[in-house]
Amino acid sequence: MAEYHLAVGPSTPVGVGQGGKGVRAALVFVCARAVGGSEESVVAGAVAVELVHGFSLLHDDIMDGDRWRRHRTAAWVEFGVPAALLTGDALLVRAMRVVERTGSYKAVAVLAEALEGLMLGQSLDLDFERRDQVALEEYRDMAKGKTGALIRAACALGAVLSGAPASTVTALERFGQCAGIAYQCVDDVLGLWGDTQRMGKPVGGDIARGKKTYPLVAALSAGGSAARRVRDLYARSGPWLPDRVAELVRAVEEAGGRAAAEQEAAAQLEHALHHLDRARLPASVRAELAALADGMIHRHR
Template sequence: MSQITDPAPVRAFPRLGWVDDLLFPALRKAVEALPAAESRVAGYHRGWCEADGTPTPPSSGGGKSVRPALTLLSAVAVGECPSVAVPGAVAVELVHDFTLLHDDVIDGDALRRHRPAAWSLFGTPAAVLTGDALLVMAMRALAEAPPEHAAAAVRELVAALLELVEGQSLDVVFEKRSEVSVAEYLAMAEGKTGALIGCACALGGVLAGADAERVRGLREFGRRLGVAFQCADDVLGIWGRTSRSGKPVGADLAARKKSLPVVAALAGTGAASERLRDVYRSSVPLDERDVEVARRLVEEAGGREAAELEARRQMTAALRSLSFAQPTADAYRQLHDIAQAMTRRES
């Protein structure tokens, strides 16, 4: 079976320069409208500047603008110009950064995008307040969209945020529970990750004036893609490389987090599953050697294979849902390529 981190299945990420050209002027305007302290933390988090505010080269940091690309392409998919969806693209990128800032605080992750996480430099209060400020600006971006679509766009984001909070809350609860089923994990992932990506796609349709059925197809495409992405990300969190991902690989195992490979492995009945359960029941801190043992046990118990299989299953469901949106041929191809790159990658 091919593995997500093998060279063969890894897809080069599509070039999204046109997305940045549309997105960044409005995104920078939104971030620069924040209070000075929060604007600097947000700029650092995005890779636009150093901690002291010194601008960084244009190529540094900032991610791949995946969610905004999905928003803009979803508008194209239903026959509109991508520029009509810029408020949605800005909103989902701001919300995404809001979640990352808060996630790093909750998880205690010290690395983000190959650099120290914002909280580790500016402090927890500054990171939390910056996340809150970005959420406010996201709502403002949609509220200022053309009036015939603004209310529906705001409702779309609010619904996604409620699911996102519930999913994140379950993720925290699962850390303290001795048993979590695969079904429970996937429901959590749909809220924590799928809701926002589904919202990103739906907003493109909403701001383009698409009918409810096409918006529903776009939303479900994004939700399934989000779960597939989370499955792939869980695999990278255990078997990826920090030098490629920019995140501390193995940290989830060291913290005994129940990502999908672990949940699937713990549900097994073999010797590797039983040994892994002993590791997770213990309260003794795991050193680097212990983490390597846990990694091997998860794979032996079938956790990696199960997560990769689920990622493929969710991808199939995502593309089936996309067809219900009746996308234009070119938009379908581009959305398909982005989806493949998101779930078959090294970083």
């Protein structure tokens, strides 16, 4: 079941997106090089963040009722909710065991802190579904945990396992956190205006489930006739049929929700690069990290 969910191994069909994008693991390796460490010394950190990411996606699909992941049915649909929950738990336990075997208490603490942040962010995300209004600052707090916490941990693990000084670890953590918020903003945009074929799951589902994504939060709090139409459409009772979803998505864009989310992603990227400069890294590695962050917000365009 883990092999199926993570899309690794010989049973994974060609074109399913084998292993995912691997952004978090890449950040572990590049941050290790940035502080003079070797890739071999941080493999455990890279494995751990990918396992935690797999755990979070598996449980996230169950909580959100998402039936598709990487161009095929989600693991909970394929194997049932109880088995999928247990598989997610197993991935989480294995991640902690992998880091524990490095003998680094700091690395274990980094991953534990990331898990706390991730679960807080996810709980906020679920809470937002029951609320009519969410402030943009509340959204940032949610994204800081749900997505930013693990990307922050990936950067920290690469540095910590390489013996970097605390000031450098902190700068890289803040870089990762801001990059993570930007990543979530772009994810929200793709969830409404992305390409289903490239994403591997249908677009528009977030609105139907009541998710308060950045474009919707921005549109609900905006002024003007388009924003009023968003509020009216969102408050309307009845099922979320495709035509209603499509109408609301158009209204959100007209109210400036898409542009606001893209601007927030760009602003968070700027913050990330500012923290990267404070880490005082070699120019070549700094450029590699900047390119990774830029790629995170310019994917599937």
